[in-house]
Amino acid sequence: MSDSEEESQDRQLKFVVIGDGASGKTSLATRFAQEAFGKQYKQTIGLDFFLKRITLPGNLNVTLQVWDIGGQSLGGKMLDKYVYGAHGVLLVYDITNYQSFENLEDWFGMLKKANEESQVQPLVCLVGNKIDLEHMRTVKSDKHQRFCQENGLISQFVSAKTGDSVFLCFQRVAAEILGVKLNKAEMEQSQMIVKAELVNYPQDEGPISQDTAQRSKICSIQ
Numbered sequence: 001m002s003d004s005e006e007e008s009q010d011r012q013l014k015f016v017v018i019g020d021g022a023s024g025k026t027s028l029a030t031r032f033a034q035e036a037f038g039k040q041y042k043q044t045i046g047l048d049f050f051l052k053r054i055t056l057p058g059n060l061n062v063t064l065q066v067w068d069i070g071g072q073s074l075g076g077k078m079l080d081k082y083v084y085g086a087h088g089v090l091l092v093y094d095i096t097n098y099q100s101f102e103n104l105e106d107w108f109g110m111l112k113k114a115n116e117e118s119q120v121q122p123l124v125c126l127v128g129n130k131i132d133l134e135h136m137r138t139v140k141s142d143k144h145q146r147f148c149q150e151n152g153l154i155s156q157f158v159s160a161k162t163g164d165s166v167f168l169c170f171q172r173v174a175a176e177i178l179g180v181k182l183n184k185a186e187m188e189q190s191q192m193i194v195k196a197e198l199v200n201y202p203q204d205e206g207p208i209s210q211d212t213a214q215r216s217k218i219c220s221i222q
């Protein structure tokens, strides 16, 4: 069988990523689809698309079509058309920004309304992003859990910056939609790659040779 024939058998799933501006939706999509992260904030106007093929247990190939929707779209005319017919939705907020959590009600309300007449009801995952900034958290984890329970959502905490649990998040939603069970080992395997950046040493701890300083900026633990 040729490659293109094989690909044509892939399941295609539409994922939309919604939530307040600057909560990290583009970063999440970019981390997932391109394994990259940019510190610079560039507002998404309208929407962006990403495609990524993943393999679920049982050798099931799935192509995820990720629609990254600009946070300023809430209240805009096009938003219900963007989210219509989605199989999976990542409802994203920033754990260090309480307002982004409060606004989830509006995002979720819009989502329900937009899909009222759709035959496919999307599976929704509540995504608390920026867990690398745990020390700056303003949204307590029990608030997050309560929102999930009240609305029947999957729950996930991630960091688009470090990559922590980003792949897992997309994988869990895709698996749930397709009725595929992930075992503990599979979940753990896709959970994290920790990249620890070294902080500059204080001046009075003695000189570090230029060579050493350059070689040891990032430490990866897998």
Ligand SMILES: Nc1nc2c(ncn2[C@@H]2O[C@H](COP(=O)(O)OP(=O)(O)OP(=O)(O)O)[C@@H](O)[C@H]2O)c(=O)[nH]1
Pocket (backbone or CB within 6 Å): 019, 020, 021, 022, 023, 024, 025, 026, 027, 028, 038, 039, 040, 041, 042, 043, 044, 045, 069, 070, 071, 072, 129, 130, 131, 132, 133, 158, 159, 160, 161, 162
């Ligand atoms: N520390 C940290 N910063 C993050 C993380 N994710 C995103 N950011 C930063 O947060 C800012 C906003 O990220 P974006 O991904 O552009 O946010 P967005 O939700 O797509 O924003 P809109 O396009 O306005 O909807 C950027 O400066 C990112 O670098 C994260 O996990 N940790």
